[in-house]
Amino acid sequence: MADKRTMTLNLTDEEMNALDALSNRYDMSKTAIVRKALRMYQMIDSRLQRGEKLFLEDEAEKKKSELVVL
Amino acid sequence: MTRSPITIGLRDLHNGGVVDALLHTELSEAQIRAAQEAWEPVRKAAIENLHAQGQPLEALPKHWGWDWRRKINRLDDPLLGFYGIECEGKMQGLLELAKEGHLAKLPEQKGRPLIYVKYIEVAAWNIKVLAPNPRFGGVGARLMKAAVELSLSEDCKGRLGLHSLPGANKGDPEWFYQHVCKMEPMESERDGEGLLYFELTAQRAQEFLKGGTQ
Numbered sequence: 001m002a003d004k005r006t007m008t009l010n011l012t013d014e015e016m017n018a019l020d021a022l023s024n025r026y027d028m029s030k031t032a033i034v035r036k037a038l039r040m041y042q043m044i045d046s047r048l049q050r051g052e053k054l055f056l057e058d059e060a061e062k063k064k065s066e067l068v069v070l
Numbered sequence: 071m072t073r074s075p076i077t078i079g080l081r082d083l084h085n086g087g088v089v090d091a092l093l094h095t096e097l098s099e100a101q102i103r104a105a106q107e108a109w110e111p112v113r114k115a116a117i118e119n120l121h122a123q124g125q126p127l128e129a130l131p132k133h134w135g136w137d138w139r140r141k142i143n144r145l146d147d148p149l150l151g152f153y154g155i156e157c158e159g160k161m162q163g164l165l166e167l168a169k170e171g172h173l174a175k176l177p178e179q180k181g182r183p184l185i186y187v188k189y190i191e192v193a194a195w196n197i198k199v200l201a202p203n204p205r206f207g208g209v210g211a212r213l214m215k216a217a218v219e220l221s222l223s224e225d226c227k228g229r230l231g232l233h234s235l236p237g238a239n240k241g242d243p244e245w246f247y248q249h250v251c252k253m254e255p256m257e258s259e260r261d262g263e264g265l266l267y268f269e270l271t272a273q274r275a276q277e278f279l280k281g282g283t284q
Contacts, residue, residue, distance in 0.1 A: 026182060027182050027227070028183065028225040028226070029225050032224060032225030035224075036170065036183075036224075039169065040149075040170060042148045043147065043148055043149050043170075046148075
């Protein structure tokens with residue numbers, strides 16, 4: 001498996017609460033949640049850089065909206 | 071940065087011993103091309119031979135048309151993993167995994183993230199049904215163990231999911247996932263092509279890791 005490096009992450013209470021909630025919901029460590037989030041962001045950024053767009057779709061409401069990512 | 075391969079053991083089915091092999095946890099374009107070029111004619115000839123011997127079309131292995139070169143443009147996708155086992159200078163098995171986007175379906179772990187096995191293939195010369203005198207044993211099981219190890223390192227607790235090619239007789243894909251890999255079939259989760267869904271629980275993953283690679 002890939003070597004890992006350690007860093008300190010400073011989060012607000014709100015951000016830490018969000019991370020706690022995701023960690024509990026998915027039964028994963030906070031580190032694993034952050035790694036997953038980073039991987040998803042990397043994939044989305046890479047595809048946006050290629051000119052693709054990201055959409056959210058609500059099938060029930062038949063609504064589709066573009067998500068703009070910075 | 072390229073990750074170094076890990077040395078593992080494979081069963082040499084010609085002399086009963088164990089030989090060193092390399093488990094690659096990432097693959098290059100050249101490795102994929104070399105594997106496909108080595109495998110394709112052997113796989114095709116073996117399946118044609120089975121058919122010529124009277125095996126009906128529906129009983130033949132269903133992966134005859136797979137082309138791993140189609141995956142080359144996805145090798146650097148951070149959401150995917152590509153693994154291979156190399157021995158005697160040739161790729162003996164390949165595995166493609168999805169690290170994101172799949173949640174467990176079994177009631178005891180429903181909604182928890184898992185690693186999804188998209189494709190797994192063992193070289194035709196290692197498969198008893200395709201080769202009367204197979205070369206190496208345990209390739210598929212060792213690749214599946216690598217998938218479990220990734221699941222553990224991703225904090226998915228060893229959970230895996232996959233849709234299996236058909237075949238429930240001993241040595242066939244469905245039999246292998248259920249009896250060797252300790253996965254549970256879920257009839258209710260067949261995919262659009264009718265392939266049966268299998269899932270590995272966290273507890274069964276530990277049992278699978280402790281077992282041999284038969």
